[in-house]
Amino acid sequence: MDLDTQHNAQTQVPDYYDVLQCSHRSTQDQIHRSYRQLALQHHPDKTSSNNPQWDVIREAYETIGDDLKRAQYDRWRMSKLPVPFKQWVRSQAHAVHWAFDYQRAIQSDQKKWWDARERREGAGDLYEKFRHYEI
Known part of the structure; x- marks a missing residue:
């Protein structure tokens, strides 16, 4: 990955909070309501054409609709690391941090x-x- 690609990795990925039209301070109920409203507008069963926006909405809800994934997403978002979120999550699965008494x-x-x-x-x-x- 060249430097320009790394630098723009976070800016190329849509912010999941913006996709779901909510704030990082939103509760899980607010996120769920916002997702349901967007699902009524963009779900493939509700529209006649294949809507690529639906995949982004679904991915955003799967991430910030789950408390654990949302915490990971918030850490990645605040880090400003030049790595896409999915790649960052995969790298976290291999990291080991041992506590020692x-x-x-x-x-x-x-x-x-x-x-x-x-x-x-x-x-x-x-x-x-x-x-x-x-x-």
Whole structure:
């Protein structure tokens, strides 16, 4: 993927909230009502021709109509990453993030060394931000 394609990846994909004519603050009930209104207008059973807009509406509802997918979509949307949403979701399926309990895993004398190291380096805040996906 060249730089221009990467840069425009988010701008080429329609915003699912705009497609469903709602806001990112909308409740699931509001999203569902908006989807039903659009379905009455654009569903292939209701119109005589094959409407390509229906596929986008259906995809938008499948994504933000589900709480888990909506959370993923919101994270992707706020990240401004130059990767299409579907590709980003596939990449997240392969990422592994392990939590590690240092209190139980490190012996007491090693724990003293570890705590002193963190105080010296000041890595605690940076590490916590990394673990919570803030950076």
